[in-house]
Amino acid sequence: MSDLLIMKFGGTSVGSAERMRASARLAAEAAGSRPVAIVVSAMSGITDLLLGTMRHAEAGDRAGMEANLANLRRRHQEACRELLPAARIEPVLAEIETLAAEFERLANGMALLNERPPRSVDEAVAAGERLSALLVAEYLSAQGTPAEAVNAWDVVVTDAVFGNASPLMEATRAKALQRIQPLLDRGVLPVITGFNGATADGRPTTLGRGGSDFSASIVAAALDAAELWIWTDVDGIMSADPRLVPDGVVLAEVTYAEAAELAYHGAKVLHPKTLAPLADRRIPVWSKNSFAPEKPGTKIVASLREATGARAVASMTNVALVTIEPASIELNGVQVMARALDAIARANVEILLLSSSSFRGNFCFLVRAAELEPTLQSLEQALALELAHGYLNPIKVDRNVGMLAAVGEGMQGKPGLASRIFTAISRERVNVIAIAQGSNELTIAVVVNRDGLEKAVQAVHAECGMGASRRKDSQT
Numbered sequence: 001m002s003d004l005l006i007m008k009f010g011g012t013s014v015g016s017a018e019r020m021r022a023s024a025r026l027a028a029e030a031a032g033s034r035p036v037a038i039v040v041s042a043m044s045g046i047t048d049l050l051l052g053t054m055r056h057a058e059a060g061d062r063a064g065m066e067a068n069l070a071n072l073r074r075r076h077q078e079a080c081r082e083l084l085p086a087a088r089i090e091p092v093l094a095e096i097e098t099l100a101a102e103f104e105r106l107a108n109g110m111a112l113l114n115e116r117p118p119r120s121v122d123e124a125v126a127a128g129e130r131l132s133a134l135l136v137a138e139y140l141s142a143q144g145t146p147a148e149a150v151n152a153w154d155v156v157v158t159d160a161v162f163g164n165a166s167p168l169m170e171a172t173r174a175k176a177l178q179r180i181q182p183l184l185d186r187g188v189l190p191v192i193t194g195f196n197g198a199t200a201d202g203r204p205t206t207l208g209r210g211g212s213d214f215s216a217s218i219v220a221a222a223l224d225a226a227e228l229w230i231w232t233d234v235d236g237i238m239s240a241d242p243r244l245v246p247d248g249v250v251l252a253e254v255t256y257a258e259a260a261e262l263a264y265h266g267a268k269v270l271h272p273k274t275l276a277p278l279a280d281r282r283i284p285v286w287s288k289n290s291f292a293p294e295k296p297g298t299k300i301v302a303s304l305r306e307a308t309g310a311r312a313v314a315s316m317t318n319v320a321l322v323t324i325e326p327a328s329i330e331l332n333g334v335q336v337m338a339r340a341l342d343a344i345a346r347a348n349v350e351i352l353l354l355s356s357s358s359f360r361g362n363f364c365f366l367v368r369a370a371e372l373e374p375t376l377q378s379l380e381q382a383l384a385l386e387l388a389h390g391y392l393n394p395i396k397v398d399r400n401v402g403m404l405a406a407v408g409e410g411m412q413g414k415p416g417l418a419s420r421i422f423t424a425i426s427r428e429r430v431n432v433i434a435i436a437q438g439s440n441e442l443t444i445a446v447v448v449n450r451d452g453l454e455k456a457v458q459a460v461h462a463e464c465g466m467g468a469s470r471r472k473d474s475q476t
């Protein structure tokens, strides 16, 4: 293992010329004493803007496209003028124009076809990260830290699942050594685009929304880095969302498994897939705030010396609970479930929670509200006959729900914890609709009425002593 440090800067950390300056300073400082490579997101809001432009294109809304394209150019041109010394402004404006024009060409193609092929979307949307990488690399170089923007489609090799690709690590390792290592050897700081990659035969892909964290961990694993620092706009991984729980605290250390569970269940600080590539090599990760770099942040490690109960509670609104129920006991419930899950998988939808324990073969699962439409379409197609003939009751959907998940390695083999969590929720008169706990006992996930979510989260946080209150208790 080398001394290599990978830093990842999220959208708000490169969201303006001022933020790019602050982030570049953090990278340059570290690069003074060890090799550093950085991975950047698009400037905040740009990925949404690009995706919105392509939706306008598909709908034939020329005016919408034009407005977005003007906005895209303006944000990056402004940042360029604010950041760079006079001599570099014109050449970099020209490079910005090349990237913007390339995006525009792809969007125009979509407008002609009235279609947004996933493959073209992936190629086009990478413009956001390519633009931010260009600006950050130019600024670093101008400030005396030689840097080079690297398009991750020359580094991260993935499968061909456009919009949600997975890395092929062996191939990625080879490419990373070929493209990144020579830069490091020459003392040049690579500024790598997050979010995107390419198949082995060179077709551009992306890793899914928020995927730049995942990009950074893929690069860290591929180059066998010593550490990964993920810079965001919050102080680290918290015991609960501070907007719901004012006495939530930043956790000093969490395990890979805990961080992944928290991210999966709604903690926005990290993409849930981030930790997977690092676990083998036990590469430690720091989650830090680029707006307050002096704060220690959270360290994410393979294991903790002492695991203590439930450590944090994550929560999600914007979810929907889908229930499937056979109308007749003659229907084989397991087969229905198998076909339903297959249909959901084909729609590329993530199930957040799944629960079944009924003689009738009734089962329910939770999906993101944004993924409800494709979920229902795919289910209705797969189960059309049973639904038409009344063997299955109509699929039920409840959007008025929220989910909370209590997470901690230390919950394993601890009797009484589930009872305390449910007692705390019921004390608040919040009704529990569905429950799931996997046999690894890392997470207890609970679906409640949306109205009750906030109270339930606060109750669980207090009952399990996750926040400041526990510190006070243990001092007395």
Ligand code: ASP
Residues within 6 Å of the ligand: 010, 011, 041, 042, 047, 048, 128, 194, 195, 208, 209, 210, 211, 212, 213
């Ligand atoms: N820019 C991409 C997104 O907004 C990736 C990222 O920010 O991590 O989803």
Ligand code: MG
Residues within 6 Å of the ligand: 010, 011, 041, 210, 212
């Ligand atoms: Mg992001």
